[in-house]
Amino acid sequence: MNSFASKAALLCASAVFALGLILWFESLYLACGCLVILVAASLAVLKPDPELEERRVAEENRRLKGLLSELDDKLQDTSQPVIEELDTTNKNIQKLIEGSSINLHASFNMLSQSASAEMDLLLGIADQLSPAANHQDDGECISLARFANEVGQILDDYVKLFVDISDKSIKAVHNIQDMVAHLDGMFVLINDIRGIADQTNLLALNAAIEAARAGEAGRGFAVVADEVRKLSQDSNALNEQIRERAETAKSTVTNVERVVGEIASLDMNIAIDAKGHLDGMLNELEAVNVKIAESVNQGAQISDDIKREVGKAVEALQTADRVAQSAGQMRVHVKDLSKLCRALSTVKKSLKPDQALKEAIDTLVAIERSLEFKSFIDEDEAAGDVELF
Amino acid sequence: MSISTNSNEKGLSIVLAERFDFGEVDRFRRCYESVKVPKGKSVKIDFKNTRYIDSSALGMLINAKDYLGGSEVKIKLVNANEQIKKIFSISRFDMKFDIE
Numbered sequence: 001m002n003s004f005a006s007k008a009a010l011l012c013a014s015a016v017f018a019l020g021l022i023l024w025f026e027s028l029y030l031a032c033g034c035l036v037i038l039v040a041a042s043l044a045v046l047k048p049d050p051e052l053e054e055r056r057v058a059e060e061n062r063r064l065k066g067l068l069s070e071l072d073d074k075l076q077d078t079s080q081p082v083i084e085e086l087d088t089t090n091k092n093i094q095k096l097i098e099g100s101s102i103n104l105h106a107s108f109n110m111l112s113q114s115a116s117a118e119m120d121l122l123l124g125i126a127d128q129l130s131p132a133a134n135h136q137d138d139g140e141c142i143s144l145a146r147f148a149n150e151v152g153q154i155l156d157d158y159v160k161l162f163v164d165i166s167d168k169s170i171k172a173v174h175n176i177q178d179m180v181a182h183l184d185g186m187f188v189l190i191n192d193i194r195g196i197a198d199q200t201n202l203l204a205l206n207a208a209i210e211a212a213r214a215g216e217a218g219r220g221f222a223v224v225a226d227e228v229r230k231l232s233q234d235s236n237a238l239n240e241q242i243r244e245r246a247e248t249a250k251s252t253v254t255n256v257e258r259v260v261g262e263i264a265s266l267d268m269n270i271a272i273d274a275k276g277h278l279d280g281m282l283n284e285l286e287a288v289n290v291k292i293a294e295s296v297n298q299g300a301q302i303s304d305d306i307k308r309e310v311g312k313a314v315e316a317l318q319t320a321d322r323v324a325q326s327a328g329q330m331r332v333h334v335k336d337l338s339k340l341c342r343a344l345s346t347v348k349k350s351l352k353p354d355q356a357l358k359e360a361i362d363t364l365v366a367i368e369r370s371l372e373f374k375s376f377i378d379e380d381e382a383a384g385d386v387e388l389f
Numbered sequence: 390m391s392i393s394t395n396s397n398e399k400g401l402s403i404v405l406a407e408r409f410d411f412g413e414v415d416r417f418r419r420c421y422e423s424v425k426v427p428k429g430k431s432v433k434i435d436f437k438n439t440r441y442i443d444s445s446a447l448g449m450l451i452n453a454k455d456y457l458g459g460s461e462v463k464i465k466l467v468n469a470n471e472q473i474k475k476i477f478s479i480s481r482f483d484m485k486f487d488i489e
Binding site: 156160162167170173177261262267269272 | 444475
């Protein structure tokens with residue numbers, strides 16, 4: 001480049017000098033001759049020195065090599081710690097991900113188990129509460145419905161007893177009334193006996209009068225008449241006693257009738273109220289029962305949901321493995337990078353930097369190819385994994 | 390208003406008093422025992438005036454049924470108010486009598 005510029009400058013100077021000669025000598029031929037001589041002389045002066053040229057190239061080469069080596073050193077110096085740091089960071093990432101993924105797996109498994117246990121428990125409760133549980137009548141499971149049934153049965157029995165007592169009492173009362181009627185019949189008969197005794201007394205009196213009129217002959221007959229009169233009076237006294245007894249019996253029987261009546265007459269409103277209260281309470285309990293069963297079923301459903309979500313989370317955790325894989329791949333890339341750096345360092349050592357550079361470029365291309373291949377696989381995997389979410 | 394009876398070709402109809410309790414035992418018994426009810430006819434016991442019954446009423450009705458049931462007579466309990474119907478329901482009388 002320099003030589004070219006000096007040659008051009010020389011030519012220009014020659015041209016100017018030729019013009020000057022033309023004007024000085026006022027003869028074109030003389031001037032031309034002088035110019036030819038001048039050009040020849042200058043060409044001889046400017047002829048390149050091959051030795052000098054070679055030295056200059058070598059100098060240039062050395063300088064470039066020095067620069068390259070400096071660049072390489074700098075590259076090595078800066079890249080090596082970065083590569084090492086990257087490698088350690090990668091290792092850490094892999095370790096951390098593996099550790100936390102194991103922990104997450106364990107805790108998700110526990111969560112899933114707990115959810116299952118909770119669901120079983122809730123379903124058990126629901127089963128106990130449901131009316132269907134009554135069918136397995138093994139005496140141990142006491143359900144509300146069964147309890148209600150038992151209480152209702154007891155109340156029914158109680159009312160039945162009520163009605164039965166009343167029925168029997170009324171029958172007794174009817175019998176007592178019949179008995180009173182018979183006693184009243186007896187009083188009529190007692191009155192009849194009294195009439196007969198009175199008539200006998202009257203007859204005995206008449207007989208005594210007739211005996212007194214007969215005088216001495218009727219004395220014995222008067223004794224008999226007196227005895228008959230006494231008998232009729234005794235009979236009357238006895239009759240009176242029977243009557244008194246019968247009256248007592250009648251009043252006693254009437255008392256019995258009253259007592260039996262009290263037994264028979266129970267206020268049914270108590271039973272109605274009891275039954276009403278019981279029905280109300282049972283209805284309320286049944287409603288509560290249904291509500292509890294509903295809630296428990298809902299709880300079981302929620303547990304099921306939790307289990308499903310945990311399953312999804314575990315599936316999602318599989319991406320952690322992919323992250324670890326990516327970290328591994330990153331390490332491979334880092335290794336490639338260090339390989340590249342090494343390839344560059346050989347340039348410095350080689351005597352033929354051109355060839356070494358070419359080799360380095362080839363290595364770079366090879367690494368690039370492998371990188372492209374890996375990233376392609378990565379994309380493929382990623383596309384396949386999308387379905388998981 | 391006391392208990393009254395009315396006998397016609399359909400059968401016997403007994404209209405009860407305001408209270409049908411133990412005080413009515415004798416009168417009620419006479420109502421169905423005094424009249425001969427022919428076979429196949431029905432005895433209607435009317436509660437239209439009745440506002441209170443106790444357990445002895447149930448006993449009386451069962452006794453009447455026992456007495457009349459022998460001659461295949463149907464007993465109908467009519468015009469009972471809500472409270473009395475409840476008593477019939479609790480004591481399962483709806484199984485033993487026709488309640489209208």
